[in-house]
Structures are given as structure tokens and as C-alpha cells.
Amino acid sequence: MHNIEIAAEKIKEGLYRLDARGYMCPYPQIFTIKALEKIEKGSVLEVLIDNPLSCENVPAVARRNGHEVISIERIGEGEYRISIRKR
Amino acid sequence: MGYEELFREFSKRVEDYRSLGVNPFSLATGCAVKVDLLTVLYPAIRSIRGDLEKLGMRIAPRRDADIFQGSIEGFRLFREIYRSEDDVNIERLKEISPSRAIVLAQVHQRVADNPESLARVIRGIYTRVAQAAPGIIIGKGHSIVTADSKAQFMAFDYIRINNENYDRLVVGNNDTIQIIDPAEDPGSPRQTAVALGNSLNDLYTLGAWRNTTIIPVIDSPSRELTRRIEDNMRRYAESIGAKLVEAPQPRTGALLMGATVFAETDRKPPFFYDEVSPGMEILVTRPIGELASINVYMMCMLDREIAEELRRQFGIDVEKLLDIKSSIIDRMSRPNIDVARAIEKRLPQIDEDFDPSRHVAATTDVTGPGIYVIKELAELTRSSIRIDRIPLISPELSEFATRNYIIPNATSGTNGAVVMIASPRVIDEIEGELRDRGEEPIRIGRVVTKGEARVMVPSIVRKYISAKAYLKEFDLYEA
Numbered sequence: 001m002h003n004i005e006i007a008a009e010k011i012k013e014g015l016y017r018l019d020a021r022g023y024m025c026p027y028p029q030i031f032t033i034k035a036l037e038k039i040e041k042g043s044v045l046e047v048l049i050d051n052p053l054s055c056e057n058v059p060a061v062a063r064r065n066g067h068e069v070i071s072i073e074r075i076g077e078g079e080y081r082i083s084i085r086k087r
Numbered sequence: 088m089g090y091e092e093l094f095r096e097f098s099k100r101v102e103d104y105r106s107l108g109v110n111p112f113s114l115a116t117g118c119a120v121k122v123d124l125l126t127v128l129y130p131a132i133r134s135i136r137g138d139l140e141k142l143g144m145r146i147a148p149r150r151d152a153d154i155f156q157g158s159i160e161g162f163r164l165f166r167e168i169y170r171s172e173d174d175v176n177i178e179r180l181k182e183i184s185p186s187r188a189i190v191l192a193q194v195h196q197r198v199a200d201n202p203e204s205l206a207r208v209i210r211g212i213y214t215r216v217a218q219a220a221p222g223i224i225i226g227k228g229h230s231i232v233t234a235d236s237k238a239q240f241m242a243f244d245y246i247r248i249n250n251e252n253y254d255r256l257v258v259g260n261n262d263t264i265q266i267i268d269p270a271e272d273p274g275s276p277r278q279t280a281v282a283l284g285n286s287l288n289d290l291y292t293l294g295a296w297r298n299t300t301i302i303p304v305i306d307s308p309s310r311e312l313t314r315r316i317e318d319n320m321r322r323y324a325e326s327i328g329a330k331l332v333e334a335p336q337p338r339t340g341a342l343l344m345g346a347t348v349f350a351e352t353d354r355k356p357p358f359f360y361d362e363v364s365p366g367m368e369i370l371v372t373r374p375i376g377e378l379a380s381i382n383v384y385m386m387c388m389l390d391r392e393i394a395e396e397l398r399r400q401f402g403i404d405v406e407k408l409l410d411i412k413s414s415i416i417d418r419m420s421r422p423n424i425d426v427a428r429a430i431e432k433r434l435p436q437i438d439e440d441f442d443p444s445r446h447v448a449a450t451t452d453v454t455g456p457g458i459y460v461i462k463e464l465a466e467l468t469r470s471s472i473r474i475d476r477i478p479l480i481s482p483e484l485s486e487f488a489t490r491n492y493i494i495p496n497a498t499s500g501t502n503g504a505v506v507m508i509a510s511p512r513v514i515d516e517i518e519g520e521l522r523d524r525g526e527e528p529i530r531i532g533r534v535v536t537k538g539e540a541r542v543m544v545p546s547i548v549r550k551y552i553s554a555k556a557y558l559k560e561f562d563l564y565e566a
Contacts (some may be wrong), residue, residue: 019391022110022235023110023113023195023345024111024113024120024491025495026382027388030390030393031442031490050196050197052199052200054121056495057495057553060553061491065119076197077197077198077200077204078196078197078200078201078204
């Protein structure tokens with residue numbers, strides 16, 4: 001809806017990636033929820049973050065919205081990949 | 088003004104920031120920018136403290152301010168900016184011959200992810216400083232995160248005491264914010280006022296306000312913005328009768344504003360932790376939770392559905408939210424000097440003993456940890472404290488912010504209220520005095536027993552804090 005949010009990129013069928021690195025909490029949470037709204041049910045959204053607070057809050061807000069948090073992986077120093085299946 | 092008009096203004100503001108090369112969504116609002124104290128900073132400091140002590144450096148226990156005997160005229164300050172240990176000029180440091188330092192460390196958020204990576208970044212610089220200035224005391228440290236990997240630096244404000252003055256104390260502090268309200272011009276006087284008020288608040292909390300000296304910390308992406316922030320600081324200093332002293336600046340191009348500040352006092356600071364006793368009361372000088380409204384506003388601007396949800400759940404539309412946010416920022420931009428004066432009057436002279444019927448026993452200010460600062464007071468005073476109410480500016484916005492994971496602790500503030508512990512008689516006096524000056528003091532609880540550090544909080548606090556690290560520190564009870 002707005003040009004100020006960041007959008008998820010389609011990697012392949014059923015898999016999307018949202019790169020929220022460089023953003024401070026709470027913005028990765030809202031960008032994640034907005035991205036989940038736009039993808040198909042059953043698809044997976046990978047969210048890349050490097051904000052320590054969001055590592056707790058992105059999975060929490062995804063679960064609260066009824067989605068499945070598949071994994072939280074550390075992919076580098078202070079960098080995380082959170083995989084969420086849209087329900 | 089309806090949503091569309093507010094959104095247009097907001098979008099324009101975002102573009103203004105972007106034209107400066109700043110992404111407003113990479114900035115933390117207020118004190119939310121600190122390295123996590125409990126899980127990252129304290130363990131990192133613990134891991135390097137032993138080695139540094141062997142070199143003669145002493146890192147003071149975590150405190151809100153540095154305190155030393157002397158006077159404002161009796162010491163000189165030298166600021167050195169380091170990006171890495173190679174920048175530490177040992178000869179220069181020997182020339183300065185500092186006895187203490189106040190340190191600001193800005194690290195990339197990936198470094199602030201865990202204690203090990205933070206320790207790796209700061210160990211080298213601290214070690215070189217310890218080697219060049221044996222016996223130096225790090226009186227106060229302030230550690231913040233940035234989303235910009237190129238904006239890492241450490242600023243050491245070295246203090247050389249030329250003349251010790253035994254009937255006075257100097258209280259020093261440093262604090263910074265990146266921004267308080269990303270929906271407002273970064274060079275507005277209100278942003279600067281909140282930043283400086285926040286630095287001064289730790290002095291005011293200790294009743295220190297005389298001969299205030301401000302040494303600015305300013306970083307910005309443009310010379311024009313830097314100049315505006317400097318002008319704002321000059322005017323702010325004049326308005327409170329403070330002296331402004333120039334010093335080297337980090338010049339990384341990221342947005343940062345704040346100051347190292349000093350003031351004098353001829354009173355003992357309110358560190359009478361052993362004197363805290365059952366029956367003493369807890370007073371908050373005004374309601375708390377300033378950061379909830381700012382962050383909820385940002386979220387509403389990013390997503391209209393959030394704004395709709397807020398209206399449905401709590402009857403707060405964006406115009407009302409804007410009014411609440413605006414009045415909160417106005418309050419945050421006013422210095423808490425009346426509180427400082429009220430505390431100073433109720434502290435013993437340097438050569439006088441504490442008297443519970445006349446003096447304030449302990450104080451702290453409400454910053455990023457919000458209501459959790461009461462737990463810190465309980466630990467310092469080894470007391471069990473029962474909190475009867477959580478005095479929020481807007482319980483609705485704090486609840487909404489928590490429910491939607493907008494901020495993990497919706498009781499947080501910046502340049503926030505001051506909390507104090509004193510006998511009911513002293514609390515009566517302060518409450519009356521502050522009310523006469525237009526403040527909104529609230530009695531929120533009392534000391535129940537001594538010995539064990541516990542804080543009993545109404546379970547409704549779960550509506551206002553989602554961060555488990557904080558919640559587990561409280562004993563929750565059903566009110």
C-alpha cells in the first residue's frame with residue numbers, strides 16, 4: 001500500500017525473502033506482517049534481520065497472527081534468518 | 088486532519104530524511120537505542136574487567152552518573168574519538184594524564200547481538216587506554232547501537248582534576264539519542280531539547296543542577312543539520328543558564344545527538360540505600376511510558392490497518408494519537424529542573440548525616456527499562472517493594488504497543504520521570520511542591536521488608552511489557 005515499506009522478493013514458487021537487515025525494532029515486525037499478507041497460504045517467508053530485539057519479536061508477532069515459525073537460524077555475526085509458513 | 092493528510096505529511100518527512108541519506112526506520116526512538124544491559128553489556132564488561140584491572144584501570148559499578156570531589160572550575164575535559172585501538176595515541180594520553188573518563192561507545196547492531204562480539208570490539212581500545220593511563224577510572228559508560236556499520240566509534244571524555252574541592256562534588260553523565268520522533272524534522276528544537284534533557288536527567292535525579300556545563304555530542308549527515316542542532320543546543324543551554332563547551336565530534340555521518348554534562352552539588356547524593364526501611368514510600372514525579380505513543384504513531388503511519396485496529400479497540404483515532412504524542416514530546420523536551428531542586432532541598436549537606444524525616448533516601452530516573460528501574464532500586468536497597476499501580480501516561484497505547492509487539496517494554500521513557508524513595512513525610516512535601524509547579528507526582532507503592540530484593544507488581548503489567556527478561560524479574564500478583 002505504501003512506498004515506505006520494504007517488500008518481499010519471490011525466490012521461487014512458494015518461497016519469499018524479506019531483507020530487513022539494517023532496520024531497527026519495531027519496523028521488521030510490521031514489514032513481516034505486511035509481507036505475509038501478500039503471499040499465498042502455505043508459502044514460506046524468510047525474514048533476514050540483524051536487530052537483536054527483532055529476533056524475539058518477529059517470531060512472536062508471526063505466531064500471534066496465526067502463522068507457523070519453522071526455524072530461527074543464525075547465519076552470521078548478529079544476523080538471523082527466520083522462516084515463517086503462512087497459515 | 089484525516090489519515091490521508093497525516094500520511095502525506097509523514098511520507099514527505101520520510102523523503103526529507105532519505106534526502107539526507109538517513110533511513111528513519113534505521114533509527115531507534117529515544118533510549119531504545121541502548122545495548123541490552125542484562126544480556127549483552129554487563130556480561131561483556133564482566134569478561135574484560137579482570138584483564139583491565141590488572142593494567143590498573145578501574146571500571147566503576149553500573150551507575151547513572153559519575154561522581155567525584157571537585158568543582159566545575161577545578162577540572163579540564165579532553166575528548167578523544169577512537170574508531171579502533173590504532174587511534175589511541177599513547178603519547179597524547181600520557182600528556183593529558185587523566186584520572187577518570189566518561190565513555191560513549193556506539194557499536195553496530197550485529198556487534199551488540201552478544202557479549203562476546205561486543206567484548207571483542209571494545210577490549211582493544213580499553214586495553215590501550217589502560218596501558219597509557221594507568222590508574223584511570225571509567226566513571227560512567229554509555230553503550231548504544233547503530234544500524235550503520237560505518238558509524239562505530241568510542242568517545243572518551245578524559246577528565247584531569249587540577250583542583251580537588253572537598254566541600255563539593257561534581258556529577259557527570261553522558262547520554263545520546265538518535266531521534267525522539269522520526270515523524271518530526273530531525274533539526275527541530277524539540278528533538279535537541281529531549282536529547283539534552285535526557286543527558287541532564289541523571290544529574291537532576293541526584294539533585295545536581297548548579298553550574299551546569301554541557302559538552303555536546305553531535306553527529307549528522309549534513310553540515311546544515313549539524314549547525315541547526317548546534318544552534319538548538321546553544322539556545323537550550325542559555326535557557327537553563329548552562330555553559331556550553333565545544334569538543335571534537337565523531338563525524339561518522341549517522342544521526343546522533345546528546346551530550347556529556349556536569350553539574351556541582353554541595354549535598355550528599357541520594358545513595359542512602361542502607362537507610363531505606365519498611366514504610367518508606369515510592370513516588371514517581373509524573374506518569375511514564377512516553378515511547379509507546381511515538382512508536383504506535385509510526386506503526387499507524389506505516390499501516391492503516393493498525394490505525395483502524397487502534398480506533399476499534401480503544402477508540403483512539405490518528406488525530407487523537409497525534410495530540411497525545413505531541414503533548415508527550417512537549418513534556419519530554421522540558422528539563423526536569425524543578426525535580427532537581429526539590430531533591431536537592433531534601434539531601435544532607437556534605438558534612439551532615441542522613442535524617443529519614445527530612446531527606447530523600449534513593450532516586451533513579453525512568454529510561455529505557457521503564458518500570459523495571461524499581462527492581463534496580465530494590466537491588467541497591469536490598470528491599471522488597473510493593474507496587475500498587477503502574478502510572479502510565481496512556482494505558483491504552485501501552486497495552487496496544489505490547490499486544491502488537493511494537494515495543495517490548497511499553498513503560499519505557501526518555502528524559503522521563505524520576506522515582507524516589509523516602510519517608511511518607513518527605514514524600515508528602517515533595518508531592519505538594521511538585522504539584523504546585525505543575526507536575527503530576529504519583530505515589531505508587533512502598534517498601535515492605537528489608538533483606539531480599541523483590542518487586543511485587545500487579546499482574547496487569549503483562550499488558551504493558553512483553554519482554555520476558557523484564558517480566559521474570561517481578562513477582563506478579565492479582566490486584
